[in-house]
Amino acid sequence: MKPLKYAIALVFCAFVMTAQADDLFNSDQSNLKSGTLLKDRPAYSSVTDQRLSKPEARNWLMYRGTYDSQGYSPLEQINSKNVKQLKTSWTFSTGMREAHQAPPVVNDGYMFVTTPHNHLLALDARNGELLWRYERELPEDLFQMHPTNRGVALHGDYVYMATADAYLVALNARTGKVVWEQEVEDYASGYYMTMAPLAASGKVMVGVSGGEFGIRGFIAAFDAKTGKPAWKTYTIPAPGEPGSESWPGDTWKTGGVPVWITGSYDPATKTTYWGTGNGGPWMGDARPGDNLYATSVIALDVDSGKLRGHHQYHWNDSWDWDEVSAPLLLDFQRKGKTVKGLVHPGRNGYLWFLERGKEKINFVDAKPYVKQDVFKSIDPVTGRPEYNLDRKPQTGKVTTFCPSSWGGKDWPPAAFNPKTRLLYIPANDNVCGKLKGEEAEYREGQLYLGAVLEEFEVVLHEDAKDYIGELQAWNVDTAEKAWSVKFKSHNWGPILATSGNLVFAGGTNDRYFRAYDASTGKLLWQQRTNSGVIGVPVSYEIDGVQYIAVQSGYGVDAEREQALLNLSQGKSTYVPQGGVIWVFALDK
Amino acid sequence: MPTNQGRRTTLKLGLLAVLWSPLSVFAARKPKPEKMRPQTGDHLVFAYGEREGEIITPGDITLNAKPTEAFPKHLASNVTRSRSRLNALLLVRLDPQSLSSVMDKYAADGLVAYSAVCTHTGCTVEGWDAATQELTCPCHGSKYAAANGAKVLLGPAPKPLAMLPLKIKGGEITVAGAFSRKVGFTVNKY
Numbered sequence: 151m152k153p154l155k156y157a158i159a160l161v162f163c164a165f166v167m168t169a170q171a172d173d174l175f176n177s178d179q180s181n182l183k184s185g186t187l188l189k190d191r192p193a194y195s196s197v198t199d200q201r202l203s204k205p206e207a208r209n210w211l212m213y214r215g216t217y218d219s220q221g222y223s224p225l226e227q228i229n230s231k232n233v234k235q236l237k238t239s240w241t242f243s244t245g246m247r248e249a250h251q252a253p254p255v256v257n258d259g260y261m262f263v264t265t266p267h268n269h270l271l272a273l274d275a276r277n278g279e280l281l282w283r284y285e286r287e288l289p290e291d292l293f294q295m296h297p298t299n300r301g302v303a304l305h306g307d308y309v310y311m312a313t314a315d316a317y318l319v320a321l322n323a324r325t326g327k328v329v330w331e332q333e334v335e336d337y338a339s340g341y342y343m344t345m346a347p348l349a350a351s352g353k354v355m356v357g358v359s360g361g362e363f364g365i366r367g368f369i370a371a372f373d374a375k376t377g378k379p380a381w382k383t384y385t386i387p388a389p390g391e392p393g394s395e396s397w398p399g400d401t402w403k404t405g406g407v408p409v410w411i412t413g414s415y416d417p418a419t420k421t422t423y424w425g426t427g428n429g430g431p432w433m434g435d436a437r438p439g440d441n442l443y444a445t446s447v448i449a450l451d452v453d454s455g456k457l458r459g460h461h462q463y464h465w466n467d468s469w470d471w472d473e474v475s476a477p478l479l480l481d482f483q484r485k486g487k488t489v490k491g492l493v494h495p496g497r498n499g500y501l502w503f504l505e506r507g508k509e510k511i512n513f514v515d516a517k518p519y520v521k522q523d524v525f526k527s528i529d530p531v532t533g534r535p536e537y538n539l540d541r542k543p544q545t546g547k548v549t550t551f552c553p554s555s556w557g558g559k560d561w562p563p564a565a566f567n568p569k570t571r572l573l574y575i576p577a578n579d580n581v582c583g584k585l586k587g588e589e590a591e592y593r594e595g596q597l598y599l600g601a602v603l604e605e606f607e608v609v610l611h612e613d614a615k616d617y618i619g620e621l622q623a624w625n626v627d628t629a630e631k632a633w634s635v636k637f638k639s640h641n642w643g644p645i646l647a648t649s650g651n652l653v654f655a656g657g658t659n660d661r662y663f664r665a666y667d668a669s670t671g672k673l674l675w676q677q678r679t680n681s682g683v684i685g686v687p688v689s690y691e692i693d694g695v696q697y698i699a700v701q702s703g704y705g706v707d708a709e710r711e712q713a714l715l716n717l718s719q720g721k722s723t724y725v726p727q728g729g730v731i732w733v734f735a736l737d738k
Numbered sequence: 739m740p741t742n743q744g745r746r747t748t749l750k751l752g753l754l755a756v757l758w759s760p761l762s763v764f765a766a767r768k769p770k771p772e773k774m775r776p777q778t779g780d781h782l783v784f785a786y787g788e789r790e791g792e793i794i795t796p797g798d799i800t801l802n803a804k805p806t807e808a809f810p811k812h813l814a815s816n817v818t819r820s821r822s823r824l825n826a827l828l829l830v831r832l833d834p835q836s837l838s839s840v841m842d843k844y845a846a847d848g849l850v851a852y853s854a855v856c857t858h859t860g861c862t863v864e865g866w867d868a869a870t871q872e873l874t875c876p877c878h879g880s881k882y883a884a885a886n887g888a889k890v891l892l893g894p895a896p897k898p899l900a901m902l903p904l905k906i907k908g909g910e911i912t913v914a915g916a917f918s919r920k921v922g923f924t925v926n927k928y
Contacts, residue, residue, distance in 0.1 A: 246925075248859075267925045290922050291823040294859035295877045338823075593786055595823070596862055603876040604865045709894075713879055 181287055182326050185280030192274075194324045195258040197304040199351060203417040208691040210256045213301055213346040214563060215688065217415040218479035221565030222647045223689035227696035228736055229650030233665045233675045237737040239697060240278035244271065244729035250703025251561075251644070252301035252346065253686035254731060260323060263701065264299040264346075265729055268313045272326060275699075276692050278733065282326030288315050292337060293595065295362060298706050300412070301346035301686070303354055305374040312343035312356045318372055320354075330377040334358065340365050340595045346412045351420060351452045353380050357409025361427045361472070364404035364598035369413070369424055371455060381455030385409060385426050385443050393442035401437040404592050406430025407444040411474040411561055416506065420452045423479070423492060423506070427472035431590040431600025433545045434468035441466055445473045447492060447504070449511060459510040464498050464535050468543040469524070469583065470555035470601075471497040477504065478566050478573070483627035484514060493626060495519060495564050495575045497557030501624060502533070515629060519622060520558035520579040521611060524551050545587040545600065550609050554583030556711055562657065563686065565645040570668050572623040572632055574645045574653050580614035581640065581715075583607070608714045618715075619658055621645075623671060633671040639723075640715060642708035646687035646698070654698055656683020659712055659725050663687075663700060663732065679732060682725045684708050695735050703729030772821040775921070776810035776902055780913040782851070783811045783818055785826065791818065796906055799831040799849060804866040805873065806830075807854060810902075810913055824921045826854035826862060827902060832871065832885050840887040844901040844918065849911065852888050853900040853921045856880060860923045863899065873899065887918075 197211060205211045207224040214221045228236060244250065248266035254275075255262045261275040268286035273279060294314055303310040309323045315337040320329045334356060335341035340363025348355045353371040361367065367385035372378065385407040387394040397405060406429050413424040426448060429441040446462040463473045477492035482503065492504040492511065499522035505512040513533030518525075524542065525535040543549040562576045584607040590600035619641025623632045643657015647668060656663040656679070663683045665675040685701030704725040716723055782794045785807040793813075799806055805828035809820040819825045834848040841850060856863050856875040863882070865874030872891060873882040880893030888899035900921045903914040 288925070290860075291855075292860050293823065293862065294923075295861060297859050591786070597864065597876060599876075604867070604874060710878065 181285040183283040183285070184326070185282065188325060191281055191324055192259050194260060194307060196307055197257060197349075202305070202349060209258060210253065210688040210690050211304055212255065212349070213253060213412040213686065217350070217417060219414040219476050219563065220478055220480065220568075220647070221563055221645055222567055222649075224649045225689050225691055225696045226648065226650035227691070228648065228652065228689075228698065230652055230667045230674060232736060233650070233652060235737045236665065236675050236698070236734045238677070239733045239735040241733070242271075242273060242278045242280070242731040244269065244703070244731065246703070246729050247705065247727045248703070249296070249298035249705030249708070250685050250701040250729035251298050252701060253688045254699040254701070255302050255304065256688065256690040256699070257304055257323075259692055261699070262302045262304070262309050262323070263731055264301050264311055266297040266299060266705070268299055268311060270302065270309070270311050270321065270326070272309075272323070273731070275690060275697070278731070284321055284326050284328070286313055286319070288313070289337065293340070293363075294342070296344055296359065296706050298344050300344055303347035303349040305349035305354060308374065310347045310349065310354050312345055312347050314342050314344070316341040316343055316358065318347065318354065318356055318377065320377060332372055332377040332379070334370055338595050339363070343410070345410050348412050348415065348422065349374060350415045350417070350422065353452065355413065355422065357413070357424060359408045359410040361406035361408035361430050362597055362599055363595060364430055364592045365406060365408065366403060367407040367409055367427065369409050369450065369455070383450055383455040383457065385448065387442065396439040396442045398438055404430065404598065405437060405441065405444070407441070408472070409474065410472075411476060414476040414479050415452065416479055419508070421458055421506070422450050422452050423476055424448050424450065425474040425476050425494070427474050428467040428470055431598050432468060432470050432585070433543060433587040433600045434466035435544050435587075436590065436600055437466070439466060445471060445498075447473070447477050447494065447511065449506070459507065461504055461511040461513060461533065463494070463496050463500070463502060469498070469551060469585070471557050473497055474561060475559070475563060477502075478564065479506070480566055480568070480626065489514060491626075493566070493573060495559045495573070495577070497560060498522070498524070499553045499558035500525070501575070501629070503626075503629065517629065519575060519624070519631070520577055521552050522558070543585040543587050543601070545589055548584060548586045548605070550582055550584045552582035552611065553578065554581045554608050555585070555606075556581070556707060560642065560707060562642055562644040562684065565647040565653070566626070567647040567653075567668050569649065570651070571625055571627055572668065573626050574647055575622040575624065576641050576643050576645055576655060576657055577620040577622050578618055578640050579620055580611040580618050582609040582611060584609050606714075608711070608718055610718055621653070621655060621666065621671065635666065635671045635673070640708070640711050642682070642684045644684070644686040646689060648689055654687045654700070656700065656702065658682070659723055661702070661725065663702065677732070677734070680726070680730045681728055682708060698734045699731065701729055701731050703727065770821065771812060771815060771817045772819055774819055775917065776819060776825060776913045777812065778913055778915055780810035780819070781813055782808040782827065782829065782911050782913070785809050785820065794829065794911060795909060796847065796849060796911060799829055801831050801833065801848070802868050802871070803831070804868070805852075808851070823862070824853070824855055828852045828854045828863065828873065830884055836885045838886040841901065844903045846904040846906040846911070849904055849906065850884070851902040851904055852884070853902070853917060855922045856895055857897040857899065857923055858893070858895040
């Protein structure tokens with residue numbers, strides 16, 4: 151054989167062999183690890199817009215299970231009568247530290263879980279067998295204030311993750327191979343992402359974090375198949391746009407207003423609803439004005455990104471009260487009428503009831519669900535609060551206010567059970583905040599807070615000796631509290647409601663994951679886990695067996711609040727770190 | 739099932755193919771000078787503020803004052819190495835008598851340069867407590883002892899901040915060698 155022919159033959163042979171090696175080890179990418187052979191993996195059920203609009207009861211296809219963000223599973227094999235027999239079915243150690251907050255997203259046997267530092271694991275949801283694991287190589291100069299990730303979105307045959315270096319990555323759901331990745335913004339300017347993307351109408355949408363770095367927040371949509379940018383809508387209007395008059399001078403350029411939690415979606419009107427963070431820097435006197443659309447809910451057309459309406463929960467924020475949780479879409483009764491509603495337990499300590507009108511959002515009513523000493527009153531027509539100015543932090547002053555910057559409820563999502571008509575809120579009461587405002591100088595990619603973090607303190611109300619954390623249940627039709635479970639610990643537990651008359655949540659520093667009677671709040675079952683449970687719980691069913699799944703893995707703000715509570719309470723409570731996926735089913 | 743021998747051959751041949759593939763040029767590229775870690779002989783310049791870009795002299799740094807943020811600069815080529823956060827430095831002046839012996843090779847007349855990047859998750863260490871001489875990280879509350887080689891006193895940081903050796907000669911501060919350890923944070927391996 152002539153040398154050239156020999157070389158060509160060798161290359162051909164090598165390619166064939168490499169392809170074989172791929173199938174053996176699935177190791178064509180250094181950051182992809184595989185647990186099972188490709189040929190042994192089950193078929194994958196493609197995810198359509200129709201399936202996302204009406205997910206099968208057996209699946210958990212997105213962050214909150216359904217577009218309305220109710221966090222409700224219609225499964226009822228596990229119920230308030232038999233939940234005592236709930237046993238661990240399998241566990242999986244992620245091998246990672248920091249905050250494990252992502253829901254295990256499940257599509258017909260495939261489970262997708264993200265961890266801090268953007269690892270993405272695909273598991274066999276029946277038995278915890280690892281199918282593949284993608285490990286994103288993050289840049290070494292990344293500034294990670296919040297090492298966490300809140301999960302994936304599914305569309306077609308792809309699974310999507312938003313990353314800490316501000317990329318949107320699409321992977322083949324069956325193999326874990328990267329199909330495309332798209333830079334959403336430059337991480338060096340302080341942009342990053344921790345949310346689960348939202349897939350709808352053939353698009354994948356993400357919002358950006360980085361309010362503490364002087365970003366200009368936005369929501370962006372990408373074509374689900376190709377990753378091609380579809381639209382980008384800023385949360386701060388540019389000069390000349392409606393609302394721009396609420397930002398003086400150049401403050402709009404670095405005014406923050408991040409969006410770091412997945413939006414809700416109404417397929418009937420093709421409208422997405424997003425919660426927005428606070429303006430930056432933190433002291434409102436650095437940017438006098440209402441600062442639209444900070445600390446608001448905004449309604450965007452899913453196909454164009456056009457703003458269809460907004461409601462600002464509170465103006466000119468100075469408390470770091472991000473209102474990032476998307477409102478729950480649900481109908482409630484008021485004065486004998488059914489209101490197509492938006493319901494939001496605010497970080498500002500008020501429970502907000504709004505109406506989602508065609509081209510605008512209307513205020514219905516609001517009332518405090520924890521001790522709140524900032525609002526003097528709420529305008530009954532517009533919902534605009536009037537402030538007690540002594541409780542509004544300012545530059546050069548120390549101000550105390552309730553609730554603390556972590557609010558009545560931070561990011562952990564509330565849930566709604568349409569059978570009990572109850573809204574379940576993971577609340578924190580009796581913890582007030584103390585902030586010292588200072589002038590902030592903008593430097594690209596550096597903290598731009600305008601508050602002295604070393605003097606960031608919690609101040610406890612005298613009732614804190616009785617309780618801090620709470621699981622509250624509110625009847626949405628009467629806007630009255632039905633029951634409440636109180637904890638000595640602060641509570642950072644996202645909530646799952648199920649048709650089996652159950653509420654599942656962890657969130658306390660004693661590492662328990664618990665099930666409660668949805669009607670009465672009675673504790674029915676609990677399991678102590680490896681770490682603190684701040685992950686979003688889900689439920690799914692395979693082969694006639696209902697499972698409950700959640701990640702345990704403490705970190706980020708729950709841990710930070712624990713450190714400050716330890717200082718003020720003279721305690722040394724320690725919650726161990728390390729992530730584990732827990733999956734439960736009834737004992738047979 | 740292929741034998742082990744078969745597997746090895748497959749891998750070798752696969753490797754060969756990778757080497758030949760025009761798409762797989764993985765030769766380590768030399769970083770751009772403005773991103774390179776500090777080099778021996780570099781000067782230090784103010785990273786921010788009114789004097790941004792000006793060379794720092796020993797007299798600019800006062801005893802026990804809040805750390806001055808600095809970047810290394812190669813004077814001959816006029817390149818400030820500011821395009822990587824991993825080059826951000828904290829310059830402090832402490833009483834030379836108070837310094838731990840681990841700092842002997844790094845400090846010059848009580849002048850110390852620490853990496854500004856927290857070893858926990860890479861935040862910029864900004865805080866300073868003059869009374870206790872602690873460098874503090876705003877993100878997760880780690881505290882480092884400035885006079886003791888940035889030993890971790892509190893918080894989740896797993897390792898001390900890296901130190902950069904300094905030399906003072908003829909009234910000029912220059913870099914005298916490489917960082918004492920890898921700068922920044924490392925993701926835990928499972």
